[in-house]
Amino acid sequence: MEDSLLPKFEFYEQCINGYITKSRYPMSHVQLINEIEKETTTLNLGPTHPATHGVFQNILEVDGERIVSASPTIGYIHRAFEKLAEHRPFYQITPITDRLNYCSSPINNIGWHMTVEKLLGLETPKRVDYMRIIIMELARISDHLICNSILGVDTGAFTGFLYVMQEREKIYEIYEEICGARLTTNIGRIGGFERDFNEKSIAKIEAFLIRFPTVWKEFEALFNRNRIFMDRTIGVGAISAERALNYGFTGPNLRAAGVDYDVRVMNPYCSYEEFDFEIPIGQHGDTYDRFMVLNEEIWQSLRIIEQALAKMKKEPAGVYHADAPGIYLPKKEEVYNNMEALIYHFKIIMGEIDAPVGEVYHSVEGANGELGFYLISDGGRTPYRLHFRRPCFIYYQAYPEMVTGGLISDAIVTMSSLNVIAGELDA
Amino acid sequence: MQISNAQIIEKLLATFGSDIIKCEEPYGFLTITADKSKNIDILKFLWNDSDLKFKFMTDLCGVHYPETSQLCVVYHLHSLVKNIRLRLKFYVNVSDPHILTATSIFESANWQERETFDFYGIIFDGHPDLRRILNVDEMEVFPLRKEYPLEDPNRVDKKDYFFGR
Structure with a gap:
């Protein structure tokens, strides 16, 4: 009587870790336990790990500290930009491009403007080109500065980051003066x-x-020949030029592997x-080379800005847009006083x-690489199709190959x- | 020696003949439309040809044309040696959206094909891991196809006739 009230367990004899044990769980559960006790560990790096600077998830299979395999999951901040773009007039797509690579949004904005200008067959005055180059190179500096200084933080050197962050502030003040944001x-x-x-x-x-330049010299003095920094970065996450090309690398990461491909020149x-x-190039495609290529690009950007500023001053003052009524928004006072301007204003808006x-x-x-805009227009008010070639979406797929065999800290x-910028990766 | 677009077309026509459907140059960008069954052959030919060396795939994406119920796979290739760019287009039917994968030639095609599958439902035969990439795995539709509205379709205040269109 008493016996029948008790739950009936079936006991299995099993061998776990060399001990014969009696278990009331069937074999499948024991296999699960064995799985937990397997030799490698599954480690979730991300999605919100402070060291990944954005929403990146990597499921790592690690043997002690060594990475056996990695599988990235992306799309956590996907915002359907390509679908959104199909429902917006051309000028309303600029704010979308801001949110791709938000460390250098002016490059995205201007790249998009130039794509539309190419479609419309619009020529811009030289002075506008120089103004754009100044802004784009400032954006490149601010992006490289963040990337390199954060690399310092990840290797344990916080000072450089705090020091150059002030200078990014200065660049943002320039943006603010020009566009308000x-x-x-x-x-x-x-x-x-x-x-x-x-x-x-x-x-x-x-x-x-x-x-x-004085600030950046000091930053370089902190890092470039720093023994600890070099030990942490040389030979880490290397990729050969051939593999990099096959993986669709562009920008500084490709140049660090030794291929001198730069859209500005090509x-x-x-x-x-x-x-x-x-165009600075590296040799080994490792973290140290990438760091050095970015450093050198900052110096080159400064050179370009100096030249552009000098060239801009030689051009007739006050020209800051193409003479294109119907495409470029007229001035507000003209809109209130002039019939044509009012019509254009209305049509453009x-x-x-x-x-x-x-x-x-274009x-x-x-x-961080070749940012492309593939725009198909059917003559309507919105693009029929707009595809962003987002550089880091394409090269981030090489990440498992680059970290496998290394240590977690190397990853x-x-x-x-x-x-890799999450906003650009996930579009 | 710089190669002109006409020479590239000539080479392709000599090898693939009637499989090349259309050659055009919108905004000076050579665009070749070809039969979808030949996509890998054409990519391999362009890769191997000693004058062309299209060994870099810049971009891969999809386009949906609901009027003809077709989907288009667009490849942007770049020959870094000659510095020429080329656009390849292959049309597939919505009812049978199959095309061969380019992952055996370009590693970079992997995620881009997954993205194209994710948004357009184009199935790349032979792809090692064709899963959704940016959208959630449970999603049942292919959101960049034109029939999927961006906003609530019942909303009337944004209809074109309110704006005289």
Whole structure:
């Protein structure tokens, strides 16, 4: 009687870790236990790990500290930009591009403006080109500065980061002076800029050009030949030039592997062909080379800004947009006093610009690679299809290959130096 | 020696003949439309040809054309040696969205094909791991196809006739 009330267990004899044990769980459960006690460990790196700087998840299979395999999961901050873009007039897509690589949003903005200008067949004045180059190179500096200083933080050196962060602030102040915004800038318009650089902004750029080199020299002195930093980065997360090309690497990461591909030189846009600058390349494609390539690019960007500023001053003052009524928004006082301006204003705001049927691909050298815009227009007020070639989405797939066989701490450093930006990765 | 677009077209026509459906140059960008069954052959030919060396795939994406119920797979190739760019287009039917994968040639095709599958439902035969990549795994639709509205379709205040369109 008593016996039947008790739950009936079936006992299995099993061998776990060399001990014969009696278990009331069936074999499948024991297998699960064995799985837990297997030799490698599954480790979730992310999605919100402080060392990954963004929403990245990597499921690592680790043997002690060694990574046996890695599988990234992406898409945590996917915001359907390509679908959104199909429902917006051209000028309303600029704020979307801000949110791709938000460390260098002016490059995205201007790249998009140039794509539309290419579609519309719009020529911009030289002065606008130089203004754009100044902004884009400032954005490149601010992006590289963050990438390199965060790499320092990940290797345990916080000072450099805090020190150069001040200078990013200066760059943001320049943006602020020009467009009013700081991070998601929405800078410029299709056809040029919303307003001219005022005296204050030019003074700020000049002050930046004087002060920044000393700061950056000091930063380099902290890191470039630092024994600890070199030990942490040399030979870490290396990729060969051949593999990098096959993986679709572009930008500094490809150049660190030794391929001198730069869109600014290969397919010059925005009058880059007039400028004198060098493309730094690395040899090994490891973290240290990437760091050094970014460092050198900052110096080259400074050179370009200096030249662009000098060239801009030679051009007739006050020209800051293309003469393109119907595409470029007229001034407010004209809108209130002039019939044509009012009509154009209304048409542009409603997105009724006369876009031709056609398809264009335009790419710019973004801060972390070739940022491409593939735009198909069917003549409507919105793009029929807009595809962003997002550099880090393409090269991040090489990450498992780059970290396998290394240590967990190397994986952190590698991701940091790859300059993967979550907003661009997930679109 | 720089190769002109006409020479590239000539080479492709000589090898693939009637499989090349259309050659055009919108905004100076050579665009080749070809039969979908030949996509890998054409990519391999462009890779191997000693004059062209299209060994870098810049971009891969999909486009949906509901009027003809077709999906288009667009490859952007770049020959870094010659510095020429090329766009390849392959149309597949929505009812049979199969095309061969390019992952055996370009590693970079892996995620881009997953993305194209994710948004357009184009199935890349032979892909090692064709799963959704940016959207959730449970999603049942292919959101970038034109029939899926961005906003609530019952909303009337944004209809075109309110704006005289």
